[in-house]
Amino acid sequence: MTHITVTVDGVKYVDQVEPRLLLVHYLREVIGKTGTPIGCDTSNCGACTVLMDGQSVKSCSVLAVQADGSDVTTIEGLANGELHPVQRAFHEEHALQCGYCTPGMIMATTDLLRDNPHPTEEEIRDGLEGNLCRCTGYENIVRAVKRAAEAGVTQ
Amino acid sequence: MIPAKFDYVRPSSVGDAVSALAGGGEDAKVIAGGQSLLPLLRLRLAYPELLVDIGGLDELCGVTDDGDHLLIGARTTHYQLVHDPLITEHCGLLAQAAGTVADPAVRHRGTLGGSIAHADPAGDLPAVVLALDATMIATGPAGGREIPAGEFFVDYLTTALAPGEILTGIRVPKLGADWGYRYEKFHRTAQAWAIVGVAALVRRSDGHVAEARVGLTNMGSVPIRAAAVETAAAGAQASPEALREAAAGADEGTQPPADLHGAPDYRRHLARVLTGRALEAAAGV
Numbered sequence A: 001m002t003h004i005t006v007t008v009d010g011v012k013y014v015d016q017v018e019p020r021l022l023l024v025h026y027l028r029e030v031i032g033k034t035g036t037p038i039g040c041d042t043s044n045c046g047a048c049t050v051l052m053d054g055q056s057v058k059s060c061s062v063l064a065v066q067a068d069g070s071d072v073t074t075i076e077g078l079a080n081g082e083l084h085p086v087q088r089a090f091h092e093e094h095a096l097q098c099g100y101c102t103p104g105m106i107m108a109t110t111d112l113l114r115d116n117p118h119p120t121e122e123e124i125r126d127g128l129e130g131n132l133c134r135c136t137g138y139e140n141i142v143r144a145v146k147r148a149a150e151a152g153v154t155q
Numbered sequence B: 001m002i003p004a005k006f007d008y009v010r011p012s013s014v015g016d017a018v019s020a021l022a023g024g025g026e027d028a029k030v031i032a033g034g035q036s037l038l039p040l041l042r043l044r045l046a047y048p049e050l051l052v053d054i055g056g057l058d059e060l061c062g063v064t065d066d067g068d069h070l071l072i073g074a075r076t077t078h079y080q081l082v083h084d085p086l087i088t089e090h091c092g093l094l095a096q097a098a099g100t101v102a103d104p105a106v107r108h109r110g111t112l113g114g115s116i117a118h119a120d121p122a123g124d125l126p127a128v129v130l131a132l133d134a135t136m137i138a139t140g141p142a143g144g145r146e147i148p149a150g151e152f153f154v155d156y157l158t159t160a161l162a163p164g165e166i167l168t169g170i171r172v173p174k175l176g177a178d179w180g181y182r183y184e185k186f187h188r189t190a191q192a193w194a195i196v197g198v199a200a201l202v203r204r205s206d207g208h209v210a211e212a213r214v215g216l217t218n219m220g221s222v223p224i225r226a227a228a229v230e231t232a233a234a235g236a237q238a239s240p241e242a243l244r245e246a247a248a249g250a251d252e253g254t255q256p257p258a259d260l261h262g263a264p265d266y267r268r269h270l271a272r273v274l275t276g277r278a279l280e281a282a283a284g285v
């Protein structure tokens, strides 16, 4: 067992974990943050995307021990009393159907807009290429990202 | 799936990392960004008994100006390669190719050293460091040594690194402003690996190609220099026709794999077409 200290959604957690524990399993099963889903076994789908020290990562492809000392933001930490502007844009543009990919899409979008506050349509599609959606055909997702960008989201 | 059990250490110096790796023998593995290793562990295609995490070794991170070379730490991420001003100025090919690797989240974690040590024939950066005439810098129990890119890639997923050796950095000769470059990657879906990739560098002088270097991705079990193209292009006119003619020999001496993305003949065709495009873009015509 290895000792880790991680800040998740603003709260500091200190735990003993097995080195093989994946960050996504730590989030879901150890600290109960089930807002981050797991969609694949191959690091392809992006459903599990969270921010680690401000950058998007696939939490199924990071060991919890590798997150020691870092600051993690999940979909559960994004809203601040009311919906985060990216969440609101997804809601308003109907950018989801089943919603399974949505936590990852929204986290990847916040990262994309931090890097590039005014992306073109092509940059949006490239920026979200690590996130797969089985339902929407992506059109409304791209619209939602544009809307969030127009609303001036940079964090 | 959940990976099989392993022990884990996170050393705080390269020396400690080498000792831990050597002490673990055949069953010890380095983990850098984990973007190739963790998918293998999750699918239980690899069973290391010890992971030596080099994630704490900040001295392996970043780019330094070293006179006529750049020294790039093995832990430098793909994201850093894309955004580092020294890389953009002196070996833009590396930044361009790193920007085609996987997707943003993978690029935040995955490292140059990991890509090179993993030596996947479909990986984009091995052919690029080969075309750049880069040198790999390794440290092991017997001390440090340098390995030219041309001798580094030995076979499918196999490099010249000895057990217990860690890749610490990569030395890349700076390219002057007279060099143009292009990485042409052909794949069918977002975030996918290259079916074939071509890394081209062209130095132009007086409307001619003074020198060309071409590295091929996924045209064999290791990245390959397209020697026939380099010879044909040297001295040729910098025109689309002449460059396409030079590119006609791109598949010479290659042994492209057959898989569900394409048969060897198809890959040969792609290598010729993509080499033509890459040379034209690199020559700015």
Ligand SMILES: Cc1cc2nc3c(=O)[nH]c(=O)nc-3n(C[C@H](O)[C@H](O)[C@H](O)COP(=O)(O)OP(=O)(O)OC[C@H]3O[C@@H](n4cnc5c(N)ncnc54)[C@H](O)[C@@H]3O)c2cc1C
Binding pocket: A042, A043, A044, B029, B030, B031, B032, B033, B034, B035, B036, B037, B038, B039, B054, B074, B075, B100, B101, B102, B103, B106, B109, B110, B111, B112, B113, B114, B115, B116, B117, B118, B122, B123, B124, B125, B161, B165, B166, B167, B168, B191, B192, B193, B194
């Ligand atoms: C969904 C997905 C898509 C991808 N698509 C592409 C793509 O299109 N093109 C592409 O090129 N790559 C792609 N990759 C792989 C990606 O580039 C990885 O980041 C890279 O191959 C490995 O870097 P890493 O730091 O994550 O290495 P790790 O996964 O940590 O390690 C990989 C291997 O290298 C060894 N190693 C790592 N660092 C060192 C070192 N310093 N010294 C000695 N040995 C070392 C490890 O022991 C291990 O065997 C993809 C990955 C994923 C998950």
Ligand code: FES
Binding pocket: A037, A038, A039, A040, A041, A042, A043, A044, A045, A046, A047, A048, A049, A058, A059, A060, A061
């Ligand atoms: S669960 Fe699919 S990428 Fe992480």
Ligand code: FES
Binding pocket: A095, A096, A097, A098, A099, A100, A101, A102, A132, A133, A134, A135, A136
């Ligand atoms: S809304 Fe169902 S997978 Fe995207």
